[in-house]
Every structure is written in C-alpha cells, then in structure tokens.
C-alpha cells in the first residue's frame with residue numbers, strides 16, 4: 001500500500017496541479033487558479049505574438065479560435081469545465097454567463113472598482129445545483145491596452161477589424177472598453 005501511495009505521489013508531482021483531483025476547497029481553488037493562469041499566459045503570449053506579426057486583424061483568430069481551443073484542452077485533460085464568459089459578450093454562444101457566473105463577474109467588477117489588483121481577482125464557491133454540489137471558480141480578465149484594438153472604443157478599433165467584427169459578430173456587445181476594466185472571466189466548474 002505504501003508503495004502504491006508513493007508511486008501515486010510521484011506521478012502526481014509530475015502532472016499538472018489539477019490532475020490529481022484535489023478534494024478540499026483550498027486545493028480546488030489552487031488547481032483552478034493554476035488552470036486559469038495557464039490559459040491567461042498562453043493567450044496573452046499568443047496575442048502579443050500575432051499582434052506584432054500581423055496586427056489586430058491577424059490576431060482575431062487568437063481570441064476566436066485559440067481561446068476556445070485552450071479552454072477545450074484544459075477541460076479535456078482535467079475533466080473540469082473551463083470556459084470564458086462576459087457580461088457583455090461578443091460571441092453569445094460561447095461567452096454567455098449563467099446565473100452564478102453573472103453574480104461572480106459583478107462581484108469581481110465591484111472589487112476591481114474598489115481598487116483591487118487584477119492579479120488577485122478570483123472568486124470561488126461550492127454551490128448546490130439540481131444535480132448535486134459543484135465547485136465553481138471565476139478568475140477576472142482585465143483589459144490591457146493590447147485588448148483595445150478589438151474591444152475598445154470605436155475609434156481605437158481599426159476599420160478592417162471593425163468590418164470583420166460586424167460581419168462575424170452581428171450581436172457584438174464587447175466593445176467600448178478602456179484599459180483596466182473587467183472584460184470577463186475564466187470560469188471553471190467541477191461536479192463534486
């Protein structure tokens with residue numbers, strides 16, 4: 001038994017933080033934080049790269065294809081549901097928040113307005129749902145200047161990007177942001 005445990009512990013150490021299925025709220029929050037952090041780092045890096053290489057038009061695919069792909073990959077490998085949501089969505093199909101997510105985003109918005117740093121904007125809770133208890137986690141996504149060529153005021157969005165957004169997202173509500181505002185969040189959910 002001891003040996004099995006040791007092997008399991010070794011395996012767990014080699015795997016990402018969420019792969020050993022933590023059971024208590026603190027560990028689950030840490031695992032969720034690691035997942036959201038990975039997603040934010042990967043996306044930020046890709047965005048910077050594409051913006052530098054081909055400008056905002058070329059970078060659209062990062063927020064459009066890469067973000068759902070990274071979230072999907074994290075969901076598949078962890079068994080937890082990872083998505084990006086917002087109170088003002090560009091893509092209603094993927095980005096619309098449920099009731100808990102709306103509440104969490106509003107809480108984070110208030111905390112940001114009260115002066116909290118973007119890096120610590122997270123909210124976790126264990127919630128009773130009709131199908132049982134679930135762990136829920138929201139990590140805030142705050143706009144940086146590089147987000148504004150696609151999410152800023154009309155005058156900061158290049159015409160070519162505006163044209164694509166109008167065609168591809170006729171119901172786009174995700175413009176008009178300044179830097180340092182809550183654009184949305186990475187939402188993570190795990191049935192218990």
Ligand code: HEC
Nearest residue numbers: 056059060063064086089090091095141147150174183184
């Ligand atoms: C080059 C254009 C571009 C840039 C730059 C950009 N986005 Fe986006 N963003 C998009 C597009 C397009 C979508 C719609 C994605 C989809 O189809 O699901 C989107 C969707 C989102 C969503 C999902 C919710 C929704 O509204 O549908 C979030 C959250 C988001 N972006 C945050 C950010 C943040 C934060 C930054 C800066 C770090 C950023 N974006 C930079 C184009 C961009």
